[in-house]
Amino acid sequence: MRSIEVPLPDAGVEREARRRLDGLVKPVGALGRLEELAAWLCAAHGTVPPPPVDDVRVVVFAGDHGITRTRPDVSAYPRQITAAMLRTFVTGKSGVTVLARQVGARVRVLDIAVDVDLDHIPEEVRAFKVRHGSGSIDVEDALAPDEVERAFDLGRAVADEEIDAGAQVLIPGDMGIGNSTVAAALVAASLGLPADEVVGTGTGVDEDGRARKVAVLDAALARAGHVEDPLSLLAALGSACAAATAGFVVQAAVRATPVLLDGVFSCAAALVARDLAPDAPRWWLAGHRSTEPAQGHALKALGLEPILDLGLRLGEGSGAVQAVSVLKAARAVLAEMGALADLT
Incomplete structure (x- = not known):
């Protein structure tokens, strides 16, 4: 049986995304699955935030x-x-x-x-x-x-x-x-x-x-x-x-x-x-x-x-x-929400 090699999503980028998500203007983990999907998209695309889900x-x-x-x-x-x-x-x-x-x-x-x-x-x-x-x-x-x-x-x-x-x-x-x-x-x-x-x-x-x-x-x-x-x-x-x-x-x-x-x-x-x-x-x-x-x-x-x-x-x-639509929302959360550190 032939085996096909596949690259792995970027685990380091995923950790960075989760840290940023934890620092947004919301309780930690309050957006549930949207946060998981946002971090997953970041790991898949190798960047925080990930690009818009347009194509x-x-x-x-x-x-x-x-x-x-x-x-x-x-x-x-x-x-x-x-x-x-x-x-x-x-x-x-x-x-x-x-x-x-x-x-x-x-x-x-x-x-x-x-x-x-x-x-x-x-x-x-x-x-x-x-x-x-x-x-x-x-x-x-x-x-x-x-x-x-x-x-x-x-x-x-x-x-x-x-x-x-x-x-x-x-x-x-x-x-x-x-x-x-x-x-x-x-x-x-x-x-x-x-x-x-x-x-x-x-x-x-x-x-x-x-x-x-x-x-x-x-x-x-x-x-x-x-x-x-x-x-x-x-x-x-x-x-x-x-x-x-x-x-x-x-x-x-x-x-x-x-x-x-x-x-x-x-x-x-x-x-x-x-x-x-x-x-x-x-x-x-x-x-x-x-x-x-x-x-x-x-x-x-x-x-x-x-x-x-x-x-x-x-x-x-x-x-x-x-x-x-859910993926688009997950991406928007990470790209557009404010940070707790910026609250005055």
Whole structure:
């Protein structure tokens, strides 16, 4: 298994930030999590105060999952929604594009593995396609080994593009019917958990639908067996989108760029990515808490505490973009509040 080296945030700068926070015009620690986030941003950017959180970029990795081809009953919506949603992203009317505009974040969507070719979608959306869909993980591997490598490296390249263009914070988004089933499989296999502990309602299935998802996951986990290598795990139980997301968050850490993880899918990919780059989670924050139980297990394993808890389960990066306002507030506290020493 290859290991990817990642730099560490500046601990000395973080200590300096905490000293300054303690000296502001407030009781020590009175701003709670905002102070923790302010110090974290300082360590990530190597300066006190950190720069304004002005350039936030969301990259939505879109693709179809084979499980919805053979078992459409694992989702409340048909697999054709994935392709239809790409048009909605392009027109700026998706949930994440609307919410991103409220905080000044930019959204980019990429067709990584949508089942059909959408010629009417801009070329810059279609240029990164790895394959059409993925294998149905209950009966076959999701990807071939070379496809995993290609998708992972693609995610790294996209992160480089966004960072080179000025991104200060990256948010991985996802779009693909069946993605909560794939995410649950990755979390269960990574942490050795039974299917029933990680499966949620996804797009809104009822209890019978959840039971069907558990049965599908049991079959997928039994078929895959014990897989230790992260890329092999992505091949067996993941998808091209999951592999690209893993590469994206790893490369952000390599480039010392903060990441706001979103819901269950990005957290599942990050959990697998951690095994390739053990220090990468030092560069990641959890934007929000999803209603999916698999995300809770992934966050606990990653040592991350969500910034927001709004009962969201949309995906797309929509929860994480709402945490951007909290980061902006944390930065402003440190940059703009007065010091106790200056009181007269």
